[in-house]
Amino acid sequence: xxxxxxxxxxxxxxxxxxxxxxxxxxxxxxxxxxxxxxxxxxxxxxxxxxxxxxxxxxxxxxxxxxxxxxxxxxxxxxxxxxxxxxxxxxxxxxxxxxxxxxxxxxxxxxxxxxxxxxxxxxxxxxxxxxxxxxxxxxxxxxxxxxxxxxxxxxxxxxxxxxxxxxxxxxxxxxxxxxxxxxxxxxxxxxxxxxxxxxxxxxxxxxxxxxxxxxxxxxxxxxxxxxxxxxxxxxxxxxxxxxxxxxxxxxxxxxxxxxxxxxxxxxxxxxxxxxxxxxxxxxxxxxxxxxxxxxxxxxxxxxxxxxxxxxxxxxxxxxxxxxxxxxxxxxxxxxxxxxxxxxxxxxxxxxxxxxxxxxxxxxxxxxxxxxxxxxxxxxxxxxxxxxxxxxxxxxxxxxxxxxxxxxxxxxxxxxxxxxxxxxxxxxxxxxxxxxxxxxxxx
Numbered sequence: 001x002x003x004x005x006x007x008x009x010x011x012x013x014x015x016x017x018x019x020x021x022x023x024x025x026x027x028x029x030x031x032x033x034x035x036x037x038x039x040x041x042x043x044x045x046x047x048x049x050x051x052x053x054x055x056x057x058x059x060x061x062x063x064x065x066x067x068x069x070x071x072x073x074x075x076x077x078x079x080x081x082x083x084x085x086x087x088x089x090x091x092x093x094x095x096x097x098x099x100x101x102x103x104x105x106x107x108x109x110x111x112x113x114x115x116x117x118x119x120x121x122x123x124x125x126x127x128x129x130x131x132x133x134x135x136x137x138x139x140x141x142x143x144x145x146x147x148x149x150x151x152x153x154x155x156x157x158x159x160x161x162x163x164x165x166x167x168x169x170x171x172x173x174x175x176x177x178x179x180x181x182x183x184x185x186x187x188x189x190x191x192x193x194x195x196x197x198x199x200x201x202x203x204x205x206x207x208x209x210x211x212x213x214x215x216x217x218x219x220x221x222x223x224x225x226x227x228x229x230x231x232x233x234x235x236x237x238x239x240x241x242x243x244x245x246x247x248x249x250x251x252x253x254x255x256x257x258x259x260x261x262x263x264x265x266x267x268x269x270x271x272x273x274x275x276x277x278x279x280x281x282x283x284x285x286x287x288x289x290x291x292x293x294x295x296x297x298x299x300x301x302x303x304x305x306x307x308x309x310x311x312x313x314x315x316x317x318x319x320x321x322x323x324x325x326x327x328x329x330x331x332x333x334x335x336x337x338x339x340x341x342x343x344x345x346x347x348x349x350x351x352x353x354x355x356x357x358x359x360x361x362x363x364x365x366x367x368x369x370x371x372x373x374x375x376x377x378x379x380x381x382x383x384x385x386x387x388x389x390x391x392x393x394x395x396x397x398x399x400x401x402x403x404x405x406x407x408x409x410x411x412x413x414x415x416x417x418x419x420x421x422x423x424x425x426x427x428x429x430x431x432x433x434x435x436x437x438x439x440x441x
Contacts, residue, residue, distance in 0.1 A: 003039050007304030010035050014297070014347070024343040025286075028293035035300040049299060057295040058288065061248060062168050066116075067284040068251030069159045072258050073115030074276040076229075077124050079262035084225040085110040086128045091222035093193075095213040098200030100136050101146045102193045104129040108150030109189040110226065112157040113233045114258065116164075117283075118341070118384055122151025122392045126399045139206035141407025142199065144400050145385075148392040148408065149192055149415035152381040155341065157185035158237070159251065162341055162380065165291070166373045169349045172366070174247040175240050180370050180437045184378060187422055187432075195418040199411070206411075228261045241440065287342065294346030301350060311354040321359035322427075325372075328352050329379050329423065336383020340391050344380055367434055374433050375426060382419040385412050 001009070010031050017027035036046035057063075076082070089106035093099045108125050115121050126147045133143040155162045158178035167174045200207035214222075236254040239245050245253065262268035268276075301307060314324055335344050356372050357365060384392045387409045397405050426433055 001038070003304040004306060004309055006035060006038050007301055007306035010297075010300070010304075018339065018343075024340070024347075025290040025293035028290075028297040028347070032293070032297035032300040035297070036303065039300065039303055050296065053295050053299055054292060057292055060168060062164065062174065063288070063291070065159075065164050065174070065248045065251045066161055066287060067280050068248070068255050069116035069161060069164075070120075070283050071276060071280045072159075072232075072251065072255040073117055073120045073124075074279055075255060075258035075262045075268065076111065076114045076232075077120075078267035078272055078276065079228065079258055079265050080267055081114065081226075081229050081258075081261070082107065082111055082124045082128050084222075085229060086125065086132070088222040088226045090132070090211070091214050091219040094211040096197075097204075097210055098196040098207045099210055100129075100132055100208060101138060101142065101196045101200075104133070104146055105150040105153075105189055105192045105196065108147070109153045109157055109185070110229055112154040112185070114159075114229055114236075114254065115154050116159040116161040118152050118154040118381070119391060119395055121154030122147055122395050123399070125150060126396055130400060133208065136208040136211060138208035139203075139407070139411075140400060140403030141409075141411040142203070142206045144393070144396045144403050144408040145411035145415060146192075146196065148385050148390065148396045148412060149195075149418075151392045151395070152384050153185060153188060153192075155384075156181060156188055156377060156381055158182065159247075159254075160377070161287070162345055162377055163373065164247075165342065165345055166349060166376065169345070170353050170369055170373065172369050172373065176366075176437055176441065177370055177373055178237075178247065179241070179440065180374055180433050181377065182436055184374055184422070184426060184433055187425075188378070188381075188419075191418040191422050192415060195414050199414050228258075232257045232261070290342055290346060297347075298350040307351050307354045310351060311358045314355050315358050321361050324355065324359060325361075325375075325427065328356070329375060329427070332376065332379040333382060333386070336380060336386050336390075339383070341380040341384055344383065345376070349376070361430070363430065363434075367430075367437070370437060371430050371433050375423065378419065378423055378426065382416060382423075385419075386416055387412070 014027055014031045018024060033046050036049060037043050086103060086107040089103035090100060093102045093106060104125060108121055111125060112121050129147060130143060158181050163177045163181060164174060167177050232254055235257060236250045239253060240247055240250045259268060361368050384390050393408055397408055
């Protein structure tokens with residue numbers, strides 16, 4: 001077999017291992033290791049690459065942003081910020097039809113601004129919002145679907161761990177990617193609220209009852225209680241875009257700020273402090289092991305010249321760039337039904353990004369890279385709530401054992417439809433994604 005054929009054969013082998021429930025990081029590492037053996041004919045070469053690949057991967061300063069954002073999310077939870085966000089959103093939206101569910105989405109969007117993890121956002125907000133949704137008579141499937149969809153805002157609204165990984169893989173500016181994700185993130189939150197309003201009118205018996213309209217004085221007091229979230233967000237984001245500190249330094253400042261707020265609010269003590277660091281370490285270790293496996297596998301692919309060959313082949317087909325982009329996004333939707341978001345990014349970007357970079361969309365290479373990154377992030381987000389393996393669905397369902405998973409599946413398809421409509425809009429009008437970037441840069 002030629003090196004190119006070995007590279008092509010590795011992909012179905014990798015998918016088979018994933019379907020057999022082999023951890024994704026281990027699967028990529030093993031396929032990369034044996035792929036290097038078959039390519040070079042020597043295990044010595046493969047193991048020597050392990051030493052150099054480990055150092056080159058984890059010597060990246062940008063990777064340190066990941067544990068900082070994860071720690072910031074843990075401290076934000078301990079500081080009671082999730083409760084204040086939900087109460088503020090409920091004060092302004094709770095009186096509408098489906099308003100409590102809209103409040104949950106609004107709170108998820110706010111929490112996503114200080115937490116870079118979708119699963120953490122979904123799990124945290126569920127603890128706060130599920131009891132309220134039950135209290136006002138919302139159907140279990142609709143409640144869990146709403147929180148699963150709202151949780152995806154955790155990776156779309158900056159800071160986002162997935163965007164950091166994408167930036168490292170494609171050598172793009174993290175701050176510019178964060179900036180470009182703002183408008184699509186806001187559109188996502190608005191789209192979910194519109195979806196809730198539509199669902200509440202199609203299935204009024206499942207959308208519960210509206211709570212009483214609160215006086216404006218109480219609304220303003222509830223809004224005042226979210227000042228810690230706004231403060232942390234403005235300091236971190238403002239500091240990054242004013243050039244006071246880098247995104248990595250901003251993440252450290254955010255972790256420190258949320259930690260101090262949690263301490264003042266009484267949520268952070270010696271025990272919870274240690275537990276937060278341990279939980280962050282476990283999550284970071286899991287992510288870094290997947291990153292290492294991906295680096296090893298992608299190094300093997302680079303040796304086989306598969307990404308470059310595919311890029312050249314697609315360019316020679318003479319297909320429209322928009323057709324190629326559509327096919328790639330559809331593939332992401334298919335992968336999203338069986339894989340988690342981080343695995344999809346690490347596995348596919350080294351293959352798809354060279355193809356997209358070689359096509360002419362009438363934009364600069366940097367704009368194409370950033371626009372494509374946001375599109376990928378959104379489609380990956382859809383995968384988090386797409387049956388049968390939408391990770392957010394399982395997280396939420398584990399917190400509400402009384403609701404059958406099939407009911408969550410039925411209700412979440414309304415949110416999936418909203419996501420697909422948003423992807424189509426952002427594909428047809430790239431300026432929506434690039435508006436803030438072009439304005440400031």
